[in-house]
Amino acid sequence: RVRAEACSRRRARHSVASATAISALDTPSSEAGLAVDPFALTRQDMRRLKQKIKVVIDKKLGSGDKAHPVLKSSSREFFERSEKTWRPMVALLLSKAFAGETEDGADPEHHDDAMVIAEIIEIMHTSTVIHDTVLEDYEAFEKGNMAHRIYSSSIAGNKVSILAGDFLLSRASVLLSTLRNTDVVEIMAGALEAIMKGQMQLHRPVDDAPVGMDAYVTNLETRSGNLLASGCLCAALVAGYDRDSAVAQAAFAYGMNLGVAYQIVKDLQITERNYEKLFNKMQLAVPPATA
DSSP: OHHHHHHHHHHHHHHHHHHHHHHHHTSHHHHTOOOOOHHHHTHHHHHHHHHHHHHHHHBOTTSOOBOOHHHHHHHHHHHTSSSOOOHHHHHHHHHHHHHOOOTTOOOOTTHHHHHHHHHHHHHHHHHHHHHHTOOOTTSOGGGOOHHHHHHTOHHHHHHHHHHHHHHHHHHHHHHHHHHOOHHHHHHHHHHHHHHHHHHHHHHSOOTTOOOSHHHHHHHHIIIIIHHHHHHHHHHHHHTTOOTTSHHHHHHHHHHHHHHHHHHHHHHHHHHHHHHHHHHHHHHHHSOOOOO
16 A cells, blocks of 8 residues: 555656646747757856865865865765766756746846755765765775775775765755755755665665565655755745745656656666676686587
């Protein structure tokens, strides 16, 4: 019954997102059929965002004290990774879409708040990435991060990795307080709780945990989709939409679906690489057939 209700809620969210997408397709701007690069649309905002995050890492918010060099280097490694920073970009694009074009081409009034939300999304996501690099007892040292390389120790590297992730989460909490919006604070705090819950379900499942595709997607919604969905919802709130409005709910559904879809593709790529490595090992283990 619980699984059926979860599937029903998922279908409802998909319906809302689909209806919103169909409505958007009816607008004249989509009839041109022109391909638009979302990264080009938000290039200036993303440049500002990365600069702000750099300041967040280098200095403690609200004071002139510098952060610990190991924490800085560990955190910076993940912000400068090769993966494109697309999650905050989604919130920024929604912020622009909610207000439409202004007469002078300037950003809407709520865009500064949306910038803070985008920053929080990226910092929270990066903190979970850092926590994911904590090595298990059976994992090779080479799989570690900057902290492991600095200390040449799995134990010390793990401790610093945990501290670096927590360090970023504390920054996200301070940034949340600057918005002075209790709904946004509540939603993003709930997103953080969902991430931790989803990670526990993934790495330390209980004995009677459900298995199968529905359980997998539910876990993705909790540990991956919820953060982006919450960020999109908050972008709608600072734009002036009510929390229960159709627009706000569509923003949440859009972020959820996009976050889950991305993680599914990423998981498939990891699975394919693992199968390829296993297949190569099997080929080396089995001697070639003689004629």
